[in-house]
Amino acid sequence: MDHIYLRDLEVEAVIGVYPWEQRVRRRLRFDIELGADTRVAARSGDIADTVDYEAVANCIRAIASREPHVLLECLAEEIAETLLRRFGGHSVRLTVGKPGAVAGAREVGIVIERGHP
Template identity: 45%
Template structure:
């Protein structure tokens, strides 16, 4: 199955980082999600109940990152991937997590992970 639901540029303000000053401020993270989801059922029924609720996904990702306040982007990405697979039944995902401004000479730094079955 190659269907997916996209959420791009989800902005989350949270405490993240390893330096003492980073633990005192919030910083913006940008998240792009490609969520493996069979879109045939909602495509035929036209019922929101059959679709992956991207508003709920966005809210839970935001809540997760704001409550955990991770030190590393890698930890944040793993926690979000686990949440999406466990709570929403997403079988596979590609998650890109960026931290704009972390390196002054770069627009952003970040990581990308892929989890689940193709």
């Protein structure tokens, strides 16, 4: 299985369970791996035959910045489902990090893996 990935994509978003968090934008960090068969693109050299990294990044930016989110879990699930549906990969592994959210920790977050049955 081939994987197309983006590392350390930073997006500003409103997210958090506390009322004060729902009033501020904060930086989130994303790592994304999409399982995809890249053999056709390798032969053709045509971006239309593979996953466009910029389109993936723009999709994540749009979802994250669209509305306030309460939990990273909700945001991660929505992004994973959208990436699988829109880009047709076999699987997605998504890390969403919230730097500085907990005193003494560089980052907290969630890692989810989803795939088509």
